[in-house]
Structure formats: structure tokens, C-alpha cells
Amino acid sequence: xxxAYERIADELRDAIRAGxxxxxxRLPAETDLAARHRRSVPTVREALxxxxxxxxxxxxxxxxxxxRKPRTRVLRTNLRHQWEKNRAREPEQERLRTGATEHAxxxxxxxxxxxxxYGEAKADKSLAEAFGVAEGTTLVERVYRTRYAVETxxxxxxxxxxxxxxxxxxxxLLDETKEPWPGGTQSQLxxxxxxxxxxxxxxxxxxxxxxxxxxxxxxxxxxxxxxxxISYDTDxxxxxxxxxxxxxDRTEMLFTTHLERW
Amino acid sequence: xxxAYERIADELRDAIRAGxxxxxxRLPAETDLAARHRRSVPTVREALxxxxxxxxxxxxxxxxxxxRKPRTRVLRTNLRHQWEKNRAREPEQERLRTGATEHAxxxxxxxxxxxxxYGEAKADKSLAEAFGVAEGTTLVERVYRTRYAVETxxxxxxxxxxxxxxxxxxxxLLDETKEPWPGGTQSQLxxxxxxxxxxxxxxxxxxxxxxxxxxxxxxxxxxxxxxxxISYDTDxxxxxxxxxxxxxDRTEMLFTTHLERW
DNA sequence: GAGTGGTCTAGACCACTGT
DNA sequence: CAGTGGTCTAGACCACTCC
Numbered sequence: 092x093x094x095a096y097e098r099i100a101d102e103l104r105d106a107i108r109a110g111x112x113x114x115x116x117r118l119p120a121e122t123d124l125a126a127r128h129r130r131s132v133p134t135v136r137e138a139l140x141x142x143x144x145x146x147x148x149x150x151x152x153x154x155x156x157x158x159r160k161p162r163t164r165v166l167r168t169n170l171r172h173q174w175e176k177n178r179a180r181e182p183e184q185e186r187l188r189t190g191a192t193e194h195a196x197x198x199x200x201x202x203x204x205x206x207x208x209y210g211e212a213k214a215d216k217s218l219a220e221a222f223g224v225a226e227g228t229t230l231v232e233r234v235y236r237t238r239y240a241v242e243t244x245x246x247x248x249x250x251x252x253x254x255x256x257x258x259x260x261x262x263x264l265l266d267e268t269k270e271p272w273p274g275g276t277q278s279q280l281x282x283x284x285x286x287x288x289x290x291x292x293x294x295x296x297x298x299x300x301x302x303x304x305x306x307x308x309x310x311x312x313x314x315x316x317x318x319x320x321i322s323y324d325t326d327x328x329x330x331x332x333x334x335x336x337x338x339x340d341r342t343e344m345l346f347t348t349h350l351e352r353w
Numbered sequence: 354x355x356x357a358y359e360r361i362a363d364e365l366r367d368a369i370r371a372g373x374x375x376x377x378x379r380l381p382a383e384t385d386l387a388a389r390h391r392r393s394v395p396t397v398r399e400a401l402x403x404x405x406x407x408x409x410x411x412x413x414x415x416x417x418x419x420x421r422k423p424r425t426r427v428l429r430t431n432l433r434h435q436w437e438k439n440r441a442r443e444p445e446q447e448r449l450r451t452g453a454t455e456h457a458x459x460x461x462x463x464x465x466x467x468x469x470x471y472g473e474a475k476a477d478k479s480l481a482e483a484f485g486v487a488e489g490t491t492l493v494e495r496v497y498r499t500r501y502a503v504e505t506x507x508x509x510x511x512x513x514x515x516x517x518x519x520x521x522x523x524x525x526l527l528d529e530t531k532e533p534w535p536g537g538t539q540s541q542l543x544x545x546x547x548x549x550x551x552x553x554x555x556x557x558x559x560x561x562x563x564x565x566x567x568x569x570x571x572x573x574x575x576x577x578x579x580x581x582x583i584s585y586d587t588d589x590x591x592x593x594x595x596x597x598x599x600x601x602d603r604t605e606m607l608f609t610t611h612l613e614r615w
Numbered sequence: 616g617a618g619t620g621g622t623c624t625a626g627a628c629c630a631c632t633g634t
Numbered sequence: 635c636a637g638t639g640g641t642c643t644a645g646a647c648c649a650c651t652c653c
Contacts, residue, residue: 094621095622095623096622130623130624131623131624131625131626132624132626133622133623134622137622151631151632152631152632153631153632154632155632
């Protein structure tokens with residue numbers, strides 16, 4: 092015989108999947124569900140927790156339990172990399188007109204980039220390995236959030252790293268007041284004579300840590316996508332690394348691979 | 354004042370992050386934790402559930418609660434697509450020698466592909482849109498699981514679709530007994546004169562449904578990566594679509610984007 | 616059999632939302 | 635204020651693992 096809380100959860104899940112309970116609808120109160128199934132309230136709460144962990148429902152203290160609405164998805168595509176590379180050689184005036192984020196996500200200029208912090212950091216083991224330098228090497232670090240204007244929750248947390256000694260020739264790159272860099276990183280790297288050859292992106296997913304949940308305003312029942320982007324120049328050196336944390340329930344990534352013709 | 358279960362969870366999480374409790378270590382019994390914090394057992398269980406949802410711990414009925422070990426990760430890279438394309442034109446004997454999965458994941462031939470089902474299906478709305486055909490169009494459907502030999506849990510659930518009318522010219526493609534297709538899909542498409550131009554992969558992440566959790570043997574506190582791969586031929590037609598479900602805690606995806614030289 | 620986590624009860628009281 | 639979910643108690647009994 093199935094457990095009581097599973098039976099309650101199954102009944103509600105079926106109702107949601109069948110559309111008897113649509114997005115935004117309120118579920119019966121916990122006391123009602125308990126009475127209907129002749130179970131205690133904690134048992135009902137156990138059932139609701141299952142559905143919450145699956146991302147199907149959302150609880151609102153004092154108001155009730157609701158079927159979750161799908162959130163607006165943001166598309167992130169690797170076509171942006173070639174676009175940014177082309178853009179890097181355009182006149183500065185043209186570059187200032189449009190930001191890279193809008194193009195990458197398909198959204199308009201309502202997007203905002205908040206510059207949160209800028210400074211130096213020492214390479215930890217993972218960064219040192221990726222850059223191919225010694226642990227403890229000094230890096231330039233930028234940390235920022237990307238936010239969709241009509242919502243409060245950011246849709247990306249980004250930490251971006253450069254090797255300080257490599258970029259020291261251009262003082263603008265070390266000058267905090269020059270933020271945000273007009274034309275993006277590729278344009279700035281060009282001032283150092285650096286041309287990018289390829290970009291590697293590693294993607295994993297996991298449930299959010301409490302810190303990630305708070306920063307991305309993630310409700311229980313969502314996942315986090317972690318992306319590490321490594322840019323290599325034409326000498327095959329790793330010149331820039333970005334760690335990006337994305338909310339899984341509102342991010343869609345599109346990678347296009349072009350194949351050589353026969 | 355912080356809630357009791359949060360304080361207990363914080364204490365344990367700190368101990369794990371600091372390394373006082375390492376991977377595989379057993380946590381104190383729930384009754385012990387309750388006594389130490391002068392709280393009831395359900396309160397302690399609430400704290401443990403938090404950590405479980407974060408993927409930090411794993412409960413084993415009758416044995417105890419343990420700090421989770423990171424699972425062996427499987428790397429999936431888009432370099433495989435070019436590799437498979439090159440392979441498609443090699444002699445059949447050579448193609449039979451190695452499977453595509455081994456190369457794609459970096460694992461050896463211990464991998465197994467279980468063919469679970471093979472048949473026809475009608476295009477639902479999402480597939481019809483992606484293929485650019487009418488809803489209800491007949492498709493050839495293959496459903497299979499990829500498993501790592503030394504573990505019981507599969508690391509991928511795959512549903513692969515072709516348009517039946519497009520592949521009908523080659524009876525081998527409709528013949529179940531010819532499975533697994535020697536040389537992979539690209540090799541078979543070549544027999545129809547179809548050459549692939551590019552591959553699009555869309556990636557999202559979400560918490561597992563009960564069905565996914567069961568099939569992939571996912572413990573609570575893991576995410577699922579969903580990947581839809583669309584292959585386009587040189588006439589820009591979508592010729593093959595695969596929906597791949599991957600366990601988030603053991604999958605790493607690597608996408609390399611090559612940029613045009615200046 | 617001893618020890619562990621899993622399920623469940625029947626309540627109490629608190630905190631938040633809306634009227 | 636009434637109604638909702640959030641936290642917590644003090645126990646009971648079951649199911650599983652290991653010795």
C-alpha cells in the first residue's frame with residue numbers, strides 16, 4: 092500500500108497535469124486537504140513539500156498554496172561570441188549604442204547591468220589550472236549581476252577574471268572608473284593585440300546553495316545552472332574566464348555547432 | 354532569532370564545508386542531534402531535509418545519514434558532432450570498431466547502449482514545430498538508455514526522432530532488427546544523401562519529476578539537465594531531433610565555439 | 616536485538632495576508 | 635478579525651541494516 096502523503100501528492104499532481112488546476116490557481120487549504128483525506132496536517136504538508144520540490148507548486152505564507160506559473164525564459168546563445176568579436180572592431184560610437192547582453196539574450200535595452208565590484212584576486216586551484224598559471228597568481232576580478240528590468244530577480248551572477256600581468260599594458264583595464272568597458276571584453280583585449288580563437292563553455296547543474304537561492308531569489312524547487320566560459324586567444328592561451336550562475340527555471344541555452352562540409 | 358532547524362542545518366553545513374565532516378562520513382543519529390540541541394526529532398529531520406535538498410547529505414534507511422560523495426562526472430562535448438560526421442564516411446568495418454558514445458564521453462568500451470524501444474510516433478506540437486511539419490506527422494522513434502558499466506544508474510535517457518517519409522527510402526532505417534545502427538545516425542542519413550550542416554542544442558535544467566528520479570536513480574537533492582538536439586542538413590531542413598535527459602550531478606557539458614579569424 | 620531513519624498523530628502557538 | 639501557512643512538540647509504531 093502506498094504511503095498516505097504520496098497518495099495525496101499523486102492526486103494533486105494528476106489534477107495539475109490534467110489541467111483541472113491551472114497555473115496560478117489556489118490549492119485547497121492544508122486543513123481542508125487533511126480533513127478530506129482523513130489525515131493529519133503534517134502529513135498533508137509532507138505531500139505538498141514533494142510537489143514543491145518538483146517545482147509544481149509555490150507556497151505563500153498567509154495566502155495559500157498555488158500552482159506555479161512558468162517564468163519568462165531568457166535565451167543565451169553561443170552565436171553571441173562571433174557577434175561580439177565582429178563588434179570589437181567597429182568604431183567606439185557604434186559599440187556604445189548597443190550592449191552585448193541585449194543581443195545575447197534577445198531582450199531589449201530594458202536590461203541593466205549592475206556593476207557590483209571590481210578588484211584583484213588570487214587564482215585558486217581551479218582558476219590557476221584553467222589559466223595555466225601558478226596558484227596564487229594575481230587576477231583582475233569583476234563581479235556583476237544582470238537583471239531584467241521589470242522583475243526584481245537577477246538572471247545571472249557573473250565573476251569574470253583576467254590575468255593582471257597580461258592586461259597591465261592597458262591601464263584602462265585596471266581603472267575601475269572606466270567601467271563598464273565600452274564594447275566588452277573582446278574590444279578591450281584587442282587594445283592589447285589579443286585576438287580570440289575559440290571559446291569553451293562547461294555547463295553543469297545542481298540544486299541551489301542557500302546563498303545562490305537568496306541572490307537569485309530562487310523559490311524551493313528550482314535548479315541552478317553553472318557555466319564556466321574560457322576564452323582562448325590565437326596563441327592558445329586562456330585569456331579570460333567567466334563563472335556564470337543562472338537560474339535553471341528561466342534560462343535556456345542554445346549552442347550551435349557548425350560542421351565542415353564534405 | 355533564527356529558526357531552530359536553520360541553526361541546526363547551519364551548524365552541520367559549516368562542519369561539512371570546513372571538512373570536519375568529509376565525504377562518506379556518517380552524521381550523528383537524529384535522536385543524538387535532537388538531544389544535543391534540546392529539540393524534538395521532527396525539528397532535526399527538518400534541518401536534515403534542508404541539507405538533503407542542497408545535495409549535501411544522503412540518508413540511508415536503517416544505516417544513517419552520510420555526507421555525499423561527488424559522483425563520477427561524464428563529459429559530453431560538442432566536438433563529438435564533427436567526429437561523428439568524419440566517421441560516417443569511413444568504411445563500415447572501421448565504424449563498427451568504436452561506438453560514438455565512448456568518444457563523446459571520454460569513457461572506454463565498458464559503456465553499454467541498451468536499446469529499449471523502437472517504433473513510430475506522431476509529432477506533438479513541440480516536435481512538429483522543430484521539424485517544421487504538421488502536427489501528427491508520422492515519426493520514427495527510438496528510445497534508449499546509456500549506462501556506465503560499473504554502476505546501475507543510467508546516465509542518459511534518449512528519445513530520438515526522424516521523419517518517416519524522409520527516411521523511408523532506406524528500409525534499413527525502418528528495420529528494428531538492424532539496431533543498433535552501425536556508425537550512428539549520420540552514417541545512416543548519408544545513405545539517403547543527407548549531409549548535416551549544423552547541430553543546435555538547447556539546454557535547460559529543472560528538478561526531476563518522480564518518473565525521471567526513478568529512471569535515473571536520482572537521490573533527492575539533484576537536478577536534471579534536459580537537452581534537445583536538432584540536426585540540420587545542408588538544405589537547412591531539421592532532419593533529426595533527440596531529447597536527452599541527463600542527471601545534473603554527474604554530467605558536465607563542454608561546448609566549444611570556434612571564431613572566425615580577423 | 617539494537618540502532619537507525621520513515622511515517623504519522625493530535626495538537627499548540629506563531630507569523631503573515633487580507634478584509 | 636478570520637484564514638492561511640510556518641514552526642515545534644512528544645510521542646507511537648514501522649521498516650530497514652547490521653551484528
